[in-house]
Structure formats: structure tokens, C-alpha cells
Amino acid sequence: MTAQNFHGEGTMWKRGDVAEGQDYQLVLVQRRDGARTYVLCEVGQCEGVEERVFVTAVVPRELLVKGDLFGIAKAVKLADGSSFGVEAHGVWLTPEECAAFERHVTWYEMPWLNGLAPVLPPK
Numbered sequence: 001m002t003a004q005n006f007h008g009e010g011t012m013w014k015r016g017d018v019a020e021g022q023d024y025q026l027v028l029v030q031r032r033d034g035a036r037t038y039v040l041c042e043v044g045q046c047e048g049v050e051e052r053v054f055v056t057a058v059v060p061r062e063l064l065v066k067g068d069l070f071g072i073a074k075a076v077k078l079a080d081g082s083s084f085g086v087e088a089h090g091v092w093l094t095p096e097e098c099a100a101f102e103r104h105v106t107w108y109e110m111p112w113l114n115g116l117a118p119v120l121p122p123k
Contacts (some may be wrong), residue, residue: 001066014064015067018061021058022042023042023043025041025042025046025055026076027041027046027055028055029051032051033116034112034119035119036091036092054080055108057076063076073092096113
């Protein structure tokens, strides 16, 4: 496995997708409709992922095995050294979006990446 797509819609990589002894990164993707997804990829295999916005540093195996997006966001920086967040539905957020949430900015006034609000999972 080099890259595998996972959406913030409840689809998650499975424990067996994370091989012992292999290092992984997550690619944070934003599709044209605003939907944000995660792509699990082996280190060094993330370049060809379509609609890639950010790539994380290496993610600890135990967090991947647990599927702990919140733990990953707390423990792992992006490859450029900046941080990212995860909102209640598992959708990734930029540092600017996280800061706006903390200031209680309304959904419609948020500084959304590329001007696109993320698509949230159906209720």
C-alpha cells in the first residue's frame, strides 16, 4: 500500500492497513466541493495524491492503529512545522480556522481555506 483515501465521513483506515515497521504520514486533502479527506500513505509516497493541501510529519503507529484523529492533531505537526486541528466530525482544520473557532467566529464569517467551507458528514 502506498496511498489510501479516507474521508471524514466515518470511513477510517483499518488497524490492518497500518503495517508493523512501516512509517506513515497523512495527506490532508480538500476536494473541489470543499469536502476534506485524509489519505494514509507510506513516508515518501505522498507526492502524487490529488488535491493535496497539507502533509503531516510521520504519525505515530499507535495513533494510526487507534484511528485517533484528535490525538494525531495534538501530537503531530504538518511537514512545514505548523499545526492543524480536527473538529467534532473528524474534519481537519487549518490553524487559522482553529483560531477563528476559538474566537467564536460564525460559520459564515470563517476564514475557510480557498474560500470553501468543509462538507460535514450527514446527520
